[in-house]
Amino acid sequence: MFVYSDDYDLDWPRHLFPTTKYRLLYERVLAEEVARKEEVLSPVPASDDDMKLVHGLRYMDTLRAMTADPNMAIWAGFEAPITSKTLQALYSCTGGTILAAKKAFAQKQFWLNLGGGFHHAFPDRGEGFCFINDVAVAARALQRDTQVGRIVVVDCDLHQGNGTAKIFEDEASVVTFSIHQENLYPPKERSNIDVGLADDVGDEEYLVKLEDGLKRAFEGQSFDLMFFLAGADPYVHDQLGSLQLTKDGLMRRDEVVLATAASHNLPVAVTLAGGYAHRTQDVVDIHLNTARLVATYNRRGAIGSPSSESGDRRRPHA
Numbered sequence: 001m002f003v004y005s006d007d008y009d010l011d012w013p014r015h016l017f018p019t020t021k022y023r024l025l026y027e028r029v030l031a032e033e034v035a036r037k038e039e040v041l042s043p044v045p046a047s048d049d050d051m052k053l054v055h056g057l058r059y060m061d062t063l064r065a066m067t068a069d070p071n072m073a074i075w076a077g078f079e080a081p082i083t084s085k086t087l088q089a090l091y092s093c094t095g096g097t098i099l100a101a102k103k104a105f106a107q108k109q110f111w112l113n114l115g116g117g118f119h120h121a122f123p124d125r126g127e128g129f130c131f132i133n134d135v136a137v138a139a140r141a142l143q144r145d146t147q148v149g150r151i152v153v154v155d156c157d158l159h160q161g162n163g164t165a166k167i168f169e170d171e172a173s174v175v176t177f178s179i180h181q182e183n184l185y186p187p188k189e190r191s192n193i194d195v196g197l198a199d200d201v202g203d204e205e206y207l208v209k210l211e212d213g214l215k216r217a218f219e220g221q222s223f224d225l226m227f228f229l230a231g232a233d234p235y236v237h238d239q240l241g242s243l244q245l246t247k248d249g250l251m252r253r254d255e256v257v258l259a260t261a262a263s264h265n266l267p268v269a270v271t272l273a274g275g276y277a278h279r280t281q282d283v284v285d286i287h288l289n290t291a292r293l294v295a296t297y298n299r300r301g302a303i304g305s306p307s308s309e310s311g312d313r314r315r316p317h318a
Contacts, residue, residue, distance in 0.1 A: 001298045002029060002040045002291065003100045004114040007092040011085040016239065017129050018280040021272075022115050025287050029114070034291050040114075041103070046094035046137060053140035054133055054167060059124045063087060063131060080129045087131075093118070094134035097227075101138045101269035105148055105225050108303055110258060110268045110294045114287075117229045117273030119161035120186055127163060127186060135227045135271060136167045139174055148224045149173060152217060152266075154257055155191075156210070157231030157273040158184070158241040165189040177217045179210055181234075181241050193217050199242045203249030206234070207256060214260050226261050226268045230254055232275025232286035239276045247282070251289040258293060262303050270294060 008022040029035050051060055063082060066072040070081035080086075093115040100111040118130035126132075135153060142148040153168070155161035155178040166189045168174040175192045182188075182196030195213040197206065234243040235250060245253070261268045270290065275283035297303070 001109060001295060002035050002112050002114060003043050003096040003103075004040050005042050005092045005096060007045070008089050008096070008115040009085065010080075010089045011083050012080055015080060016276055017080065018275070018283055021275065021280055021283050021287065024280070024284045025114050025272075025291070028284060028288050029291050032288070034288070034295050041099060043092060043095035043099040045088070045091035046098060046134075050094065050098065050137055050141050051132065053144065054123055054136045056124050078126055078131070082131060090118070090132045090134075094132055094137050097134040097138040097269060097271055098141050100271075101142050101225060101227065102146065104267040104269045105142065105146055108265070108267050109298050110261070110270065110303075112270040112291055112294045113272070114291075115272060117157065117231065117271035119155060119157060119164045119229060119273065120159070121163045122166055128159070129274075130163065133163050133167060135229065136164055138269065139168075139227065142225060143173065150221075150223045151175070151225050151227065152221070152223045153177065153227045153229070154214070154217070155179070155229040155273075156234070156253055156257065157229050158233035158238065158243060159186055159231075159274065160188050160194065160196075161191065161229065162186045162189040165191040175217060175221065175223070177213060179206075179213055181243050184241055197243065200244055202244040203246055203252065206243070206245055206249065207252055210253060210256055214256070218260065218264060223264070223266055226266050228257050228261075228268050228270045229273040230257075230270055230287070230290045231273035232277070232283045233273075235275070235277055235282065235286060237277045237279070237282060239278060240274075247286055247289065250286050251293070254290050254293050258297060262297065265303055267303065
């Protein structure tokens with residue numbers, strides 16, 4: 001029910017993005033018996049044919065050229081360096097999102113990629129800390145390789161999924177939903193449904209607006225698969241935003257999204273997306289709560305079960 005590779009390390013040891021979170025989360029998933037080792041699959045990196053479903057050849061060649069000098073990406077206006085190891089990590093993370101989505105769809109379950117969610121990447125350019133839009137690549141790969149037709153992308157990162165919104169703006173088969181802090185990076189694109197939040201919104205207001213937005217997203221619609229970007233950065237102690245969600249509130253957010261999917265018999269591929277708390281341990285705690293919830297649903301075979309059977313939304317785990 002989980003996907004992970006040691007190759008997910010983005011090679012940004014002194015960067016604001018806590019790249020160690022992937023390994024730390026994997027270790028806690030095993031140590032706290034959220035999953036057994038055999039329940040964590042290792043992905044094959046995405047292929048160039050996969051990447052071409054979203055990203056142009058010239059752009060991919062540019063990324064490869066940038067690995068010759070890590071500073072080239074910074075000079076070109078990117079907000080993170082790119083090395084050969086970084087590019088390998090991005091191919092592996094994208095392969096992980098593809099694998100999680102294929103497993104979720106085939107087994108009618110929830111699967112979590114312990115990485116991914118780079119939603120600011122556009123077809124021909126990167127933004128923020130995102131070079132390759134793994135969810136967009138995975139969505140098109142699923143439509144190419146499986147019986148998946150209609151997809152909903154539920155993006156609960158602090159920041160709007162602007163790259164994803166732009167990629168799918170003219171595609172009726174993919175509905176994009178983003179709930180985010182409005183007065184904040186990035187420059188906004190138009191999702192199918194955008195829920196822009198005022199600064200300092202806390203747990204209760206967030207959850208009400210999330211539930212309302214999801215009702216609108218699903219009204220009169222049917223889907224074959226959901227991608228859920230479970231960003232940890234709406235957290236009250238995140239360094240890049242001013243939303244006021246607690247760990248308990250973020251766990252309840254995950255429950256709302258997954259309960260919505262379960263009530264529609266909808267398999268889900270989850271990615272981690274962002275998280276920039278002062279303490280990396282807090283980011284890992286938040287992601288671990290997401291992993292626990294995914295595991296709980298799968299062990300109960302809960303797709304299609306009423307949300308009331310999925311546990312106490314108010315009880316924090318960390």
